[in-house]
Amino acid sequence: MKNTVYYDAQCPLCSKEIALWRKLSGERFEFKDVHSQNFPRQQRTNMLKVLHLRDEKGSWHIGLNANFKLWRSHPIGWVSYCFSIPGIYWLVNHFYNVWAERRYEKRYGCEQCQL
Numbered sequence: 290m291k292n293t294v295y296y297d298a299q300c301p302l303c304s305k306e307i308a309l310w311r312k313l314s315g316e317r318f319e320f321k322d323v324h325s326q327n328f329p330r331q332q333r334t335n336m337l338k339v340l341h342l343r344d345e346k347g348s349w350h351i352g353l354n355a356n357f358k359l360w361r362s363h364p365i366g367w368v369s370y371c372f373s374i375p376g377i378y379w380l381v382n383h384f385y386n387v388w389a390e391r392r393y394e395k396r397y398g399c400e401q402c403q404l
Contacts, residue, residue: 292345334397342358
């Protein structure tokens with residue numbers, strides 16, 4: 290099983306970031322649009338809110354930790370170790386989750402209408 294990144298391809302920012310990671314990653318990762326997958330509604334909603342990565346062992350990495358897993362496969366991975374220091378991790382993770390929630394609400398605020 291290959292590392293698989295699940296992302297929101299309808300989000301312009303997400304799509305740009307994934308396009309960059311595709312170039313940098315070569316064949317190390319597979320990238321899948323959450324919208325093209327057949328996930329149950331609640332799982333799909335959760336996956337659209339934050340980045341999800343399923344590693345080669347089948348373990349899930351979610352949100353900031355998914356980003357760290359992706360980053361650590363590249364030369365810029367050292368940055369994620371700086372962000373992993375406990376107090377800094379809490380702050381960066383909080384910021385990521387607030388940003389992700391706002392991005393999701395802006396795009397899919399009316400869940401019944403959009404999904």
